[in-house]
């Protein structure tokens with residue numbers, strides 16, 4: 440009898456009837472993200488490492504930083520961030536550790552290094568063999584730190600260098616550029632339902648980052664069963680996780696931004712709709728293409744069933760915006776697109792809500808909202824419905840959240856904020872409980 444009841448609940452869990460159709464809602468695999476706000480069970484983060492110490496004034500702009508963080512301080516702040524999640528029961532996994540575990544397999548490691556050297560164009564100034572031998576001379580976890588942190592030309596001894604171009608000095612100090620943005624695990628990949636979107640990053644400085652989740656998903660024992668792929672990094676069109684928000688079991692919001700293209704959104708929509716998971720609609724929200732508003736989540740995040748943060752500057756006069764609702768079309772492989780202009784009305788429509796509250800960054804004050812948005816005042820990470828982690832420096836926005844009944848857990852942020860990303864950017868949720 441017990442087995443029959445269990446099977447019955449399992450069946451209910453897997454299926455939902457929407458307009459007469461059965462849609463797949465699989466919460467039993469290693470990945471399960473059907474909302475922005477469900478209790479955060481498991482998350483992937485990256486502790487800032489010496490990649491941030493390989494930043495110099497000359498490379499800041501290209502590597503997408505505005506200042507050089509002080510390593511011990513940024514690590515301490517990051518530890519406070521991860522502790523804030525652990526205290527609420529979240530299991531915190533580290534990207535660097537998952538990658539090292541993945542690369543314990545020698546065949547996978549060899550393939551990985553070869554691809555990394557190609558994608559880094561490192562073989563233009565160092566022979567593939569020299570670099571492979573150098574990186575392989577370290578235990579795997581140190582090799583991962585090197586790959587992420589950068590390999591300086593000066594650290595490979597002269598005896599290992601056999602070609603003229605390896606021996607001659609030039610002004611570029613690195614064979615492998617550091618990847619200081621890795622602590623923003625949100626962007627290179629995004630779990631949607633029981634599958635994953637491995638993203639094509641827009642900026643050259645971040646292109647290689649999505650390789651890591653690609654290898655982890657395909658080869659780490661935790662994910663060894665087949666994980667559906669909704670988007671692949673071989674796509675020509677850029678898409679970044681900061682633009683991908685899972686509003687509920689049927690609806691995804693995606694920012695059309697400086698980093699995410701409409702072509703990529705349509706590609707993702709076609710893949711998702713063809714596989715018939717529970718998702719039946721994507722809301723594409725255009726935001727200004729600027730450095731400060733680089734992703735949708737820097738100006739808009741979900742904090743509760745019917746409450747969102749917003750940076751008022753993304754709305755035009757009378758609150759007008761360009762919003763498109765994308766749904767499966769009549770014909771296979773075609774989508775249906777409808778235009779909307781108001782965010783609140785669109786959210787009410789797609790989430791079937793009577794009321795929606797937008798909480799303005801910096802309380803809507805011209806100076807406070809610009810200042811706090813710059814330091815990710817709108818970039819909250821929901822760890823349960825109505826419970827968010829935020830940066831402590833954004834005290835005006837935090838006060839507004841509390842006034843709206845949200846529980847706010849503040850983390851220190853002097854150094855973390857120098858990379859221009861907040862708590863949502865620093866987290867890649869892989870499991871959330873149902874709301």
Ligand SMILES: NC(=O)NCCC[C@H](N)C(=O)O
Pocket residue numbers: 502503504620623625626645680681682733734736737858859860861863864
């Ligand atoms: N989702 C996010 O907004 N992530 C922050 C990324 C900051 C990083 N320095 C970048 O420019 O890509």
